[in-house]
Amino acid sequence: MREGQPSRTAVQNALFRALEARRPARRRVADDPLAVRFLTPGFRVVAGLARVRVAAAVIEAFIDHRWPCVRGGVVARTRLIDEKVAAELPQVRQAVILGAGFDSRAYRLPAMRQVTVFEVDHPATQAAKRQAVQRSVGGPAGQVRFVPVIFGADDPAAKLADAGFEPGAMTLVLWEGVTNYLVPEAVDATFTFLAGVLGSGSPVVFTYVHRGIIDGTAVFEGADTTLRAVRRVGEPFTFGFDPAQLGGYLAARGFDLEWDTKVSEAAADLYPAGKCPPVPAYYHVAGARRR
Ligand SMILES: C[S@@+](CC[C@H](N)C(=O)[O-])C[C@H]1O[C@@H](n2cnc3c(N)ncnc32)[C@H](O)[C@@H]1O
Helix, strand or coil, X not given: CCCCCCCHHHHHHHHHHHHHHCCCHHHCCCCCCCHHHHCCHHHHHHHHHCCCHHXXXXXXXXXXXXXXXXXXXXXXXXXXXXXXXXXXXXXXXXXXXXXXXXXXXXXXXHHHHHCEEEEEECHHHHHHHHHHHHHHHCCCCCCEEEEECCCCCCCHHHHHHHCCCCCCCCXXXXXXXXXXXXXXXXXXXXXXXXXXXXXXXXXXXXXXXXCXXXXXXXXXXXXXXXXXXXXXXXXXCCCCECHHHHHHHHHCCCEEEEEEEEHHHHHHHHCCCCCCCCCCCCEEEEEEEEC
């Protein structure tokens, strides 16, 4: 991330969700009506233009050219994660959203209102999110706590404890769109910290990229262009998992891997036949559970 600036990729993800949200309900794969309110003024203009169908087609074609496969992947994973999170929330007392960016789930999913939600993020992104929440929904909902943390530098357990997190309680953890921007030590430290504070049975939903696009051992459509694009905005991909080794990695840290879905497979199920935009086959959403 660029010094003192909110994450560019977090802002872009909100734009992709806002563009999807303006489609008619019957053609929408994911619905995040708050995303547009979290946008920067410039991106809000883009989302406004996209209400005109032809303009939307041009904007989406431009995005898909610059960031091949990314927009469709963000939309598909939003829907998949919404469903997974909604299914888990009734069983937990609290939720932790790591690297929350402009995630609006704490404000739009009814089941999120029943639990304490800790939004954990880099201070620079979180400062922008706080302003966006204030501007768009009049301030954080009563159950939301903001916790500024730099993964790999801060102690998230101490910061969460200061914010009122209950160690040992059943907790939903969402870690979407973040592991690929961290060094391996920070990913390891985060799973280790989670194993230390989560109650047995707590679900962890997270995303990752196939390690092959980081170390050059695998080739996927759109990956090269996306790797160049994220480097250009100062947020290079630095970490990925080998899907074949993910279960063992998690088991060694006290978690059972329950499911692991390629975003491209989720998209193929979610989009109507013939309407699926390019979606990355290297991007995964996975679910694990604390033993
Ligand atoms: C691509 S955005 C994902 C945001 C949101 N979860 C989503 O899926 O739209 C990456 C997020 O990770 C956060 N992030 C990246 N590196 C971080 C670090 N070292 N410490 C804390 N947060 C970090 C950024 O602030 C940003 O919110």
